[in-house]
Amino acid sequence: MTRFILADLRRLWAGSLVVVLLIAFATALGVAVTLQERALRLGSARAADRFDLVVGAPGSETQLLLSSVFLQPSPLPLMPGDVLAKLAADPRVSWAAPIGFGDSFSGYPIVGTSTALTANLSALAEGRVFSKAGEAVAGAAVTLPLGYEVKPAHGLATLGGETHTELAYRVTGRMAPTGTSWDRAILVPIQSVWNLHGMAAHEDDHDRAAEAGGAHHAEDPGHDDHADGHEHAHVDPDAPLDEHWTAKTPGLPAILVKPKTIADAYKLRQDYRSNGTLAVFPGEVLTNLYATLGDAKRVLSAVAAGAQILVAAAVLMVTVMHIGQRRRQIGALRAFGAPQSAVLMVVWLELFILIALGIAFGFAIGYGAATMLSMMLSGESGIVLPVGFIRDDLKSLAVIAVFSAILALAPALLAYRQSPAAALRA
């Protein structure tokens, strides 16, 4: 029987190929949507996992998360610098690190922060942490050698920001991969960012700092720095690190906080959700984002399901027509003594083999497409998007297999019920 089925499929190879490809692409569409959505969820959750609590100025929680955890350039309001001093001194806090943005270098965001972050985000893969104002630590995905001179450009270089000439950072170390957006960041001492933008603690009061810094943190490369009234101070690259946060510390857009315990985390979030600050759990904000993502996935899944239903209908139509054309062959099989059950089996198996092949190819193509898409997205954002099947996918596979087995039964039953004499006359 196997030989007969294979000979039949070989004889009708062109049609069989089309059926297999149709099913493969329809399956791939659904598989890719599911895998990609899962990869986005998992990847972003893992990327946010390293940051327990983010404190910023009141505003959009989503914006705070996107800017601090995923380093997406966007305008963030500033909060007073003494928040950092208070957090750093808080006994419930394991470590707190300021972050300040505004500059970039060949597409990599330059993030001002403190050694608290470089020490805790990940170990260094090579070199050492910055110890002077003019030193920098590169993320794992930043393709710059140690010792390289980084001249920060204001805003995003691609948008034509002005290059700062006052200071060039020297890359002294590289972090191990974290699978987060921070792999694409160049970390520098935040005091240098403040100094470059004329916000150093000793020359400004908070109000002015907030105003000037706000414009910078908005990463609006089009704006005229000098018209804003801040002057680019000369920065001494050999100045020692100053990480003594005080009430005089300039305003900043966000602070990454590592609480000592979960209870501390909840208390800290409560304490810092008022009085001019906003504290968020990245995981919680992500959950809200996923709700939106979930809606998009539902739409995509509906489109994929629509395509699959169309393909199923097309395949069914093709096979029913095909059975019509094979009436004589089926009638002859019966005439030579093949039992009805054998005819049923032949027709069912032929179709099921095609569908199963299509589904198998579809899973492979869908996996490949999702992997490629993930790699592209990872390249852009630095976030590792893990594409993978889970145990539940086996269940879906089983459901699809059973469904297609039942679908293949329709033409098989049609062949089963044919009167051999009538079929031979046809």
Place this chain on the structure above:
Amino acid sequence: MLPLDLSQISVSYPGLLSPVLDIPSLSIVAGSRVVVTGASGSGKSTLVNILTGLEHCAAGGSIRWGGTDIAAMSERSRDRWRGAHIGLVMQDFHLFPGLSAVDNILLPARLSRAMQPGDPDRALMLLYAVGLCRAGQKVETMSRGEMQRVAIARALLRKPGVLIADEPTASLDSDSGDAVARLLIDLSVSNESTLIVVSHDPRLTDRLDRRITLSAGRIASDREHREMAA
């Protein structure tokens, strides 16, 4: 070898006033060689379908092959019985492309799960007997005469008690037709099968023992050929 007893056979189709086949009784002795002739539409193919159990007759009729009434059988047992006892040769061969000659011969037995250990050898022997030696040749690459020989070998694989051929030479040229006619008669003798042939081909009709002529679904004449020849 199986004898045949038909009684009260009537086949009608909806929309037709008179039955396409109406045979009150017909007997064929085991081992005899019978030809059925008649004009187109006289009911010859319907008779073949009745004899092989491919078609149902009206209630009350019986088709007895050696005591077994196949009209009373279920579809499934009739399929099984037909596979075991009737060798069928048709005008259009109905071989299955993509399979070799020997695989075509073995296919019905395989699909019926009735393969015997000796069947592959017997298939080769039958191929040799019908004058073919390339057992592995794909049937679609054969000439029509060769295809019909493969079909004859297939019909004889399971040593059927009856060999029924429906216009076996009609689509062949005269040389091939001659060879096929000879093979059918010789092999039915050596395999001890009752032979029933529907044909107009004088190469066949003249060599068989008995000639039944159908007209409008009824037996118009039924003569022993030896008497005619005598």
